[in-house]
Amino acid sequence: MIKKEMIAMLLAGGQGSRLGVLTANVAKPAVMFGGKYRIIDFPLSNCINSGVDTVGVLTQYRHLRLNTHIGIGIPWDLDRINGGVTLLPPYETSSTSDWYSGTANSVYQNLEFMDHYNPDYVLILGGDHVYKMDYEMMLDYHKKKGADVTIACIPVPWEEASRFGVAVADEDGNIRNFEEKPAHPSSNLASMGIYIFNYKVLREALIALKDQPGCDFGMHVIPYIQEKTHNIYAYEFNGYWKDVGTLSAYWQANMELISIIPEFNLYEEFWKVYTRNDIIRPLYFGDKADVDTCIIGDGAEIRGTVENSVIGSGAVIEDGAIVRDSIVMENAVIGKDTVVDKSIIAESVHVGAKCHLGVGKFARNEYNPKVYNADLVTIAEDSVIPDGVSIGKNTAISGITTIDDYKDGLLASGQVIIKAGDR
Amino acid sequence: MKALGIILAGGGSSRLGDLSKKRAVAAMPIAGSYRCIDFALSSMSNSHVQKVAVFTQYNARSLNQHLSSSKWWDFGRKQGGLFLLTPTVTTTNDSWFRGTADAMCQNIDFLRDSHEPYVVISSGDCVYKADLGKMLQYHIDKNADITIAYTQIDNTLDNPARFGVLTLDKDNKILSLDEKPAEASGNIVNTGIYIMRRRFLIELLNRADKEGRYNLVQDIIVPLIGTRNVYGYELPGYWSNIATVDAYYRTNMDFLKQDMREYFFGGYNSIYSKETDEPPAKFNEGASVRNSLIASGCIINGAVENSVLCRKVYLGSNSVVRNSVILGDVYISDNTVVENCIVESRGTLRSARQYKGTDGKIRVVVESNERYLI
Numbered sequence A: 001m002i003k004k005e006m007i008a009m010l011l012a013g014g015q016g017s018r019l020g021v022l023t024a025n026v027a028k029p030a031v032m033f034g035g036k037y038r039i040i041d042f043p044l045s046n047c048i049n050s051g052v053d054t055v056g057v058l059t060q061y062r063h064l065r066l067n068t069h070i071g072i073g074i075p076w077d078l079d080r081i082n083g084g085v086t087l088l089p090p091y092e093t094s095s096t097s098d099w100y101s102g103t104a105n106s107v108y109q110n111l112e113f114m115d116h117y118n119p120d121y122v123l124i125l126g127g128d129h130v131y132k133m134d135y136e137m138m139l140d141y142h143k144k145k146g147a148d149v150t151i152a153c154i155p156v157p158w159e160e161a162s163r164f165g166v167a168v169a170d171e172d173g174n175i176r177n178f179e180e181k182p183a184h185p186s187s188n189l190a191s192m193g194i195y196i197f198n199y200k201v202l203r204e205a206l207i208a209l210k211d212q213p214g215c216d217f218g219m220h221v222i223p224y225i226q227e228k229t230h231n232i233y234a235y236e237f238n239g240y241w242k243d244v245g246t247l248s249a250y251w252q253a254n255m256e257l258i259s260i261i262p263e264f265n266l267y268e269e270f271w272k273v274y275t276r277n278d279i280i281r282p283l284y285f286g287d288k289a290d291v292d293t294c295i296i297g298d299g300a301e302i303r304g305t306v307e308n309s310v311i312g313s314g315a316v317i318e319d320g321a322i323v324r325d326s327i328v329m330e331n332a333v334i335g336k337d338t339v340v341d342k343s344i345i346a347e348s349v350h351v352g353a354k355c356h357l358g359v360g361k362f363a364r365n366e367y368n369p370k371v372y373n374a375d376l377v378t379i380a381e382d383s384v385i386p387d388g389v390s391i392g393k394n395t396a397i398s399g400i401t402t403i404d405d406y407k408d409g410l411l412a413s414g415q416v417i418i419k420a421g422d423r
Numbered sequence B: 001m002k003a004l005g006i007i008l009a010g011g012g013s014s015r016l017g018d019l020s021k022k023r024a025v026a027a028m029p030i031a032g033s034y035r036c037i038d039f040a041l042s043s044m045s046n047s048h049v050q051k052v053a054v055f056t057q058y059n060a061r062s063l064n065q066h067l068s069s070s071k072w073w074d075f076g077r078k079q080g081g082l083f084l085l086t087p088t089v090t091t092t093n094d095s096w097f098r099g100t101a102d103a104m105c106q107n108i109d110f111l112r113d114s115h116e117p118y119v120v121i122s123s124g125d126c127v128y129k130a131d132l133g134k135m136l137q138y139h140i141d142k143n144a145d146i147t148i149a150y151t152q153i154d155n156t157l158d159n160p161a162r163f164g165v166l167t168l169d170k171d172n173k174i175l176s177l178d179e180k181p182a183e184a185s186g187n188i189v190n191t192g193i194y195i196m197r198r199r200f201l202i203e204l205l206n207r208a209d210k211e212g213r214y215n216l217v218q219d220i221i222v223p224l225i226g227t228r229n230v231y232g233y234e235l236p237g238y239w240s241n242i243a244t245v246d247a248y249y250r251t252n253m254d255f256l257k258q259d260m261r262e263y264f265f266g267g268y269n270s271i272y273s274k275e276t277d278e279p280p281a282k283f284n285e286g287a288s289v290r291n292s293l294i295a296s297g298c299i300i301n302g303a304v305e306n307s308v309l310c311r312k313v314y315l316g317s318n319s320v321v322r323n324s325v326i327l328g329d330v331y332i333s334d335n336t337v338v339e340n341c342i343v344e345s346r347g348t349l350r351s352a353r354q355y356k357g358t359d360g361k362i363r364v365v366v367e368s369n370e371r372y373l374i
Helices: A017-023 A041-049 A064-070 A103-108 A111-117 A135-145 A158-163 A199-208 A217-229 A247-256 B014-021 B037-046 B061-066 B100-106 B108-112 B132-141 B198-210 B216-224 B245-254 B258-265
Strands: A006-011 A054-058 A084-088 A121-126 A129-131 A149-155 A165-169 A175-180 A189-198 A232-236 A241-243 A283-285 A290-296 A305-311 A322-324 A339-341 A343-345 A356-359 A377-379 A390-392 A395-398 A416-418 B003-008 B051-055 B081-085 B118-123 B126-128 B146-152 B164-168 B174-179 B188-197 B230-234 B239-241 B281-283 B288-290 B292-294 B303-305 B320-322 B337-339 B341-343 B354-356 B363-365
Touching: A006 A041, A006 A103, A006 A111, A006 A135, A017 A247, A017 A377, A017 A395, A041 A121, A041 A129, A054 A111, A064 A084, A103 A111, A103 A121, A103 A199, A103 A217, A111 A199, A121 A135, A121 A199, A135 A149, A135 A189, A135 A232, A149 A165, A149 A217, A165 A232, A175 A217, A175 A232, A189 A199, A189 A217, A199 A217, A217 A232, A241 A247, A247 A305, A247 A343, A290 B288, A339 A343, A390 A395, B003 B037, B003 B100, B014 B245, B014 B363, B037 B051, B037 B118, B037 B126, B051 B100, B100 B108, B100 B198, B100 B216, B108 B198, B118 B132, B118 B198, B126 B188, B132 B146, B132 B188, B132 B230, B146 B164, B146 B216, B174 B216, B174 B230, B188 B198, B188 B216, B188 B239, B198 B216, B239 B245, B245 B341, B288 B292, B292 B303, B337 B341, B341 B354, B354 B363
Parallel strands: A006 A054, A006 A121, A054 A084, A149 A232, A290 A305, A305 A322, A322 A339, A339 A356, A343 A377, A356 A390, A377 A395, A395 A416, B003 B051, B003 B118, B051 B081, B146 B230, B288 B303, B303 B320, B320 B337, B337 B354, B341 B363
Antiparallel strands: A121 A189, A129 A241, A149 A189, A165 A175, A165 A189, A283 B292, A290 B281, B118 B188, B126 B239, B146 B188, B164 B174, B164 B188
16 A cells, blocks of 8 residues: 655646747757756756655656656656656547546546555646745645645736736635636736645546546636635745746746846755756866856856856857857757857757857747747757858747758848747 | 676875875766766776676775765666675674775675676776776687786876886786886886686685785786786776876866867766766856866856866856866855865865965865855
8 A cells, every 4th residue: 555645746748839949849848947957857856855756747748858857757866666756648548548638637537646646635736837846835834724725826016917817815815716817906826837636626626527628727627626615725935936938938037047146046055956967077168268147057068158148068169159148958069150149049959150140130920929029049959050141030940951941041030940840 | 798897996095195084086076077986987887897896995985975876877776786895894804904805805705696707807096988898808819817907108297106017028918017116117007907707816815815915916916927817908098097196186187188078978988977966057247267177066256277176166256266176065265366276175265365386286275164155
């Protein structure tokens, strides 16, 4: 018999299409962040630091990178005899073969996994936020209130509250009702998408709602329980919490790490963030290198100039290259004398020599202005940029490009070249 | 791989001065992110040696901590594994390891209970990358009783007389082995890597023990030269023993060369080490770094030139580190200059101080001041 007080279910199945070509080949939780991490490292590290040693990771969209990254959970000490981390992709049964149709549906399809651990509480987490949080304190709150469900909420500025789903709670924290992106919000407590459920209540609700198409926690499960018991509490969280689900938020959150004493401090001894390190050798600066206000991962080779940037492990910045206000991920190469301004360059991208990224003026993106609207050059992983081309602002590139893809050696602002991967 | 691995990491070195007060030679930090023993362990792991014993004795806390888990070198296996063998008191023995042969002899059961036909013995004090499978094949092809890996060292950089000096015939059979001679007759030296049959080693160890001889090289290998087939195998690539201050400094500085980093960290087989999960290195306004290696967890506000910084070094504003090796978790306050130095780990260098060695004489800095947290 195995008994766990609380287990976590980490929702990591979505594409994260608002990150554009960054998720062309990987699920959003596997996108790199802060030089050496992947976004999923934050909730996973929070779990083990909070004493939650049993985590089911629900995967669906392009999960190869997630699988290789998580493995058996060694970096997070989640390789356990009882519990540990388990990857839970959709599966086929003799009568059905359903994909996960919604967040709650994916958890419903894994009732068997949860039953196996016989938990009192189940913690539901997303895989797209950067934060440090002690889930054990949240559980203490949940028990103290005798709640059926506790929702972690963060106070946001009132003027921004209408962008979120907000919880309206009484003085005791008991939630009266929810408002989804309200025009005139009556609360500024935004839901963080982190829930603690009494397992019995969750189980009952998931079974009752099993035929609900696209069954979702926020849209279906929470309203169902609210209607039945009115015993849902808001847990106010006041630390750093950042949604990195859009290109501008992703870029912004990375840039916040390089300030003198960052609000989100990775350098604290307490509450370490763990990740799988394939590269552990130190980083090297060449004879003519120049650096100003950066964080740089292990094993990078900096022979050019880097300013206000986040450079990933094993990245190479060649002689004479200048990288400014940019994110360069693991193993990417920036060629000689290339200038990179305000760009996001994903893993293993190869940018040729004498290129200029981020030229010209802002122009509305003609392909998907909802995603590409932050003035950034976004280059998907494994892409190749030939020598000597210029790339404008608000652009995206995915795949191996040649000089023929660039009219007069230029990709004008607002245009895209997509030759590989999901769109 | 049909061989068992043994790494001799029991030694300190008086020639490392104050640096060896804290740790065994094999635990000395190398190239910012590694410890010396990682090179021997990684060579064994990459050569598919599955079962490795590490002998420790001198000041082994730091080394034992580094080896507290075997998973980093991929030795966490059911078949084989990493064994830490320290001196223990038994009913028949109450002495420390009296020498390298005695260390193995006191653990003869480990050798007896293994089934691998060969044994690879390596020193933990050397920086190298070896394909031990190739060396074993050479040993078999030569029909050798013992094979010793050798290298030719540059007389202008290091003194061969601090090693065992070899002479070989045309067929690479060893004619003589002069252990730490007063004057070296050549520059071919023993790298401390040996291959022989496991049963042969057990036999030799038992015989030496009966006769009260405890040293592997002097008491076991040297007497066999001339009577048995003792062959030399030229170890390809880089090899360095770090057991003096100069050699330690030079070996670290060698990693500033690109071909050196490519040799060790490029290709399919890299060097592995214990992970410490430090965040990426951070460079604030005013930082400038030239021709240097910086490990993770460092925070740099000043200038670094031609230096190697291990993990978690903090460098204050307007401070300069030049031609130096800074070990882990050192805090250097503002306006301080460090030149031609090796700074011991966990040191705290106060502000506006000058620490200067010279090109020929590297200064070892040990500063255990109180650290004021900012």
